[in-house]
Amino acid sequence: MSSIICGPIARCVLALSLAGCAVLIPAAAASAASEPTRIRLAQADAGMPATFSAEQADHGKELYDHQCTECHGSDLSGGLLGGPPLRGAGFAQKFFDGAPASGLFLFMSTLMPPNAPGRFSASAYADMMAYILKRNGFRAGAELPSDVDALDNLILKK
Template sequence: MKLVDSFRALVGGGALLVATGATTVLSGMPAIGQEAELPVVSFTTAQADRGRSAYQTNCVDCHGANLDDGEFGGPPLKGMSFKEKWFNNTADGLFDFVKATMPPDRPGALNDQTYADLVAYILSRNGLQAGAAELPADSEALSKVEIR
């Protein structure tokens, strides 16, 4: 209340309205040093199903049928080590990494929609639930959603 009284003394009764308005505007903003929480990544069941099909064609030999038991030693795509690396980050990192490095014999050879479908499938196998919206096949849009 001292701040409001100081404003009143400095500029008169109108300052209370200014201070109140500022409080209202600022109340929706994160505190200093605190980041705004991004929306959670979304994908559909149909998209994860398409991703499963693409996975069977392009990924299963290295990463295995269970995403962590591949014949050719690809890193696990589910479980604690995967979650520690990719969860609580924006989805563009995972999408861009998969697109830039997979399949190893022809990185970037699949279309963007197929990469998004693969990411949707991998996320579904890591316990994320399908929603109403598809995972975008666009790195910029994926930078605005978080895996969690």
């Protein structure tokens, strides 16, 4: 697995390109000053496919409809304010095909919404992610966790 590892003093960022826009994601803070921060870039070594509960996706749809539709569209194909599509081949290429579920979750929870990144609870981001996964053809099952370490062990693969 490829990673970027940063020492306890260095600040790291991961640059992602989404619909032609470069975006910088701050690295998660290390749990202790002496531990390095790790950002996973490649596919998860192994893991169970990510699933979500139907209730979780329903709640995520409510949140999405109120918070995300203007930018990403009601059908997740891109909105009036220029937000990129959240479904389709381009989106899947960036976040799916065996990637750890933590990648999409961290992207959402550290950058969205652009005017107030991180403003929702971890469970609200997990619910919105569940809705996005549902709209991308993933199947329901066990609830999608809101813990990054747990999401690191799940892969986004249909």
